[in-house]
Amino acid sequence: DAGVTQSPTHLIKTRGQQVTLRCSPKSGHDTVSWYQQALGQGPQFIFQYYEEEERQRGNFPDRFSGHQFPNYSSELNVNALLLGDSALYLCASSLLYRENSPLHFGNGTRLTVT
Amino acid sequence: DQQVKQNSPSLSVQEGRISILNCDYTNSMFDYFLWYKKYPAEGPTFLISISSIKDKNEDGRFTVFLNKSAKHLSLxxxxxxxxxSAVYFCAAGSHGANNLFFGTGTRLTVIP
Structure with missing residues (x-):
């Protein structure tokens, strides 16, 4: 049973550049959420996708955008990168309408902005 | 504003003894609470959860206690x-909402 997979595992970008991170959800899951985990902090919610639409968004600027494809996989795009965007980006999948369906996380993408 | 707080950044315990990890929350709308465990270079792994209609949930060696009046839970x-030995994150959410709020984590070290 394939779990949540994310690519790439590590990425180094320069300030002002754009980045795309990818996620495939756990088999059978229909919902993808993205979280940012800064060093020494807990994960912070960026947004969630279901049926190819953004359902909810956390307190992140419009530079952060996403997409969900018909096969439930998802992308996170960040434009005009800032040094403060350096973090571990976690993708999580779940079943939207299954009560108390816990999030299943991937291993994350470590983004370093220089 | 940190809505979920884990005030102990680290905890060391002898093998075979009890480990108690604590978590406090401020938002009374939270009604669903989870614990995740995280090893280095891996994503958080779901451990155990509890709904606000209960005050205790057990799963093998792991038990979560919820004290709603104190807005406190423990693992x-x-x-x-x-x-x-890993970093343990407490998380909270509301039914009908789609996001979880996480604490900053407690690093547990179990000494052999």
């Missing part, structure tokens, strides 16, 4: 094993 691990 008990008995007996602790060296493989339990």
């Amino acid at each position: 008990h691990i008995v007996p602790s094993q060296p493989g339990d």
Whole structure:
């Protein structure tokens, strides 16, 4: 049973550049959420996708955008990168309408902005 | 504003003893609470959850206690094993909402 997979595992970008991170959800899951985990902090919610639409968004600027494809996989795009965007980006999948369906996380993408 | 707080950044426990990890929250709308465990270079792994209609939930060596009046929950691990050494995150959410709020984590070290 394939779990949540994310690519790439590590990425180094320069300030002002754009980045795309990818996620495939756990088999059978229909919902993808993205979280940012800064060093020494807990994960912070960026947004969630279901049926190819953004359902909810956390307190992140419009530079952060996403997409969900018909096969439930998802992308996170960040434009005009800032040094403060350096973090571990976690993708999580779940079943939207299954009560108390816990999030299943991937291993994350470590983004370093220089 | 941190809505979920884990005030102990680290905890060391002898193998075989009980580990107690604590978590406080401020938002009374939270009605669903979870604990995740995280090893280095891996994503958080779901451990155990509890709904606000309960005050205790057990799963093997892991028990979560919820005190709604104090807005406090704790995770008990008995007996602790060296493989339990990891960072533990407390998380909270509301039914109908789609996001979880996480604490900053507690690093548990179980000493053989």
